[in-house]
Amino acid sequence: MYDLVIIGAGPAGIAAAYEAKKAGLNCVVIEKGLICNTIYNYPVGLTVFSTVNELEIIPGGLKPAREKPTREELLSYYVRFVLENDLNVHTEEFVVDIRSEPSAVAGGLTSFTVSTNIADYSSAKVLVAIGAMDHPRRLNVAGEDLPHVFDHFRETYPWVKKKALVVGGGNSAGEAALFLAQEGAETTLAIFRGDWENTDPKQGCIKYWVKQPLENELKENCLKLFFLGKVIEFREGEAELASETGERVTLPNDVVFVLIGSDADLTMLKNLGVETEQGKYGEVPVYDPETFETNVPGVYVAGHFTHQRHIKGAIDAGRQAVQKLVETRAVETGA
Numbered sequence: 001m002y003d004l005v006i007i008g009a010g011p012a013g014i015a016a017a018y019e020a021k022k023a024g025l026n027c028v029v030i031e032k033g034l035i036c037n038t039i040y041n042y043p044v045g046l047t048v049f050s051t052v053n054e055l056e057i058i059p060g061g062l063k064p065a066r067e068k069p070t071r072e073e074l075l076s077y078y079v080r081f082v083l084e085n086d087l088n089v090h091t092e093e094f095v096v097d098i099r100s101e102p103s104a105v106a107g108g109l110t111s112f113t114v115s116t117n118i119a120d121y122s123s124a125k126v127l128v129a130i131g132a133m134d135h136p137r138r139l140n141v142a143g144e145d146l147p148h149v150f151d152h153f154r155e156t157y158p159w160v161k162k163k164a165l166v167v168g169g170g171n172s173a174g175e176a177a178l179f180l181a182q183e184g185a186e187t188t189l190a191i192f193r194g195d196w197e198n199t200d201p202k203q204g205c206i207k208y209w210v211k212q213p214l215e216n217e218l219k220e221n222c223l224k225l226f227f228l229g230k231v232i233e234f235r236e237g238e239a240e241l242a243s244e245t246g247e248r249v250t251l252p253n254d255v256v257f258v259l260i261g262s263d264a265d266l267t268m269l270k271n272l273g274v275e276t277e278q279g280k281y282g283e284v285p286v287y288d289p290e291t292f293e294t295n296v297p298g299v300y301v302a303g304h305f306t307h308q309r310h311i312k313g314a315i316d317a318g319r320q321a322v323q324k325l326v327e328t329r330a331v332e333t334g335a
């Protein structure tokens with residue numbers, strides 16, 4: 001019987017596991033991919049936009065060569081953090097179900113069974129920190145499943161001297177277009193004019209430090225912008241788009257990146273009875289902003305699939321959720 005099962009070893013889950021270890025909880029983290037799988041999947045060589053103090057779980061330890069860390073430096077920091085603190089993380093094991101077992105513990109306390117593809121875990125509390133990368137959003141157009149159409153961008157070198165189309169209006173699309181244009185792919189960024197002209201840093205727009213170099217690439221004719229009405233179809237060798245004025249255009253094309261965001265998979269939580277609501281960027285679980293507990297007592301949430309979209313918020317939430325659940329547990333057990 002665990003005190004706490006944490007689902008997901010991203011920054012939220014790792015910060016929570018560290019806090020649980022400090023509090024002496026018997027805790028396991030179950031991660032379906034690798035430690036910090038989301039960061040592992042960032043584009044190779046990406047420099048993140050957050051500063052060191054926003055990324056560290058405890059001060060010290062992250063020492064990038066420049067002001068901000070690269071994907072590789074950040075990943076190495078979190079992996080070393082897990083290893084050096086001997087956090088109990090099971091990788092490449094995915095949770096398929098969480099069940100409430102109300103009668104399992106004497107005294108009427110709720111407990112949970114967390115089932116994975118490998119084992120069942122009994123736990124007094126569950127912290128769900130599954131991020132929001134499970135379901136990349138789709139355009140739902142013909143040709144989207146062709147092998148040259150990708151829903152994530154990994155690296156640029158296979159596409160040098162090829163005709164690349166990036167569809168999307170946020171930072172991920174902007175960064176992919178920049179990487180591709182800078183490294184010699186003939187790149188078109190298909191974007192709604194409103195997204196291109198949006199400069200509100202609080203919204204999911206292309207941040208200025210990506211936008212400025214994109215504008216330089218435009219000036220030097222290394223990048224083309226296409227103000228999108230809608231995508232019509234992807235075909236082998238070409239993409240058919242409608243412009244913002246409705247004109248149909250067929251672009252010669254070798255590779256497409258559809259980078260229009262992604263959503264969490266909330267199925268497990270909903271099956272458990274956790275309520276959800278519409279957040280700024282999609283559906284989110286309903287939870288107490290102080291304790292991070294959902295309407296199902298004993299089930300906590302933290303990180304990217306809640307209202308916290310960034311790493312700092314994910315770390316703070318993971319930490320705070322565990323501090324609160326430790327307090328609750330002490331009252332419940334009279335410890």
Ligand SMILES: Cc1cc2nc3c(=O)[nH]c(=O)nc-3n(C[C@H](O)[C@H](O)[C@H](O)COP(=O)(O)OP(=O)(O)OC[C@H]3O[C@@H](n4cnc5c(N)ncnc54)[C@H](O)[C@@H]3O)c2cc1C
Pocket residue numbers: 007008009010011012013030031032033034035036037038039042043047048049050093094095096129130131132133172302303304305308309310311312314
């Ligand atoms: C390209 C890119 C660049 C970014 N740059 C920045 C940046 O500079 N600064 C910043 O603050 N944010 C940035 N972000 C956002 C940042 O990655 C997230 O805020 C952060 O990862 C959130 O941490 P998390 O722990 O909540 O979720 P995640 O890091 O997504 O971790 C969730 C984990 O849960 C695992 N998981 C999911 N379902 C299951 C399951 N059923 N069973 C077991 N494990 C499961 C996943 O594999 C994953 O490892 C960026 C995002 C992208 C895509």
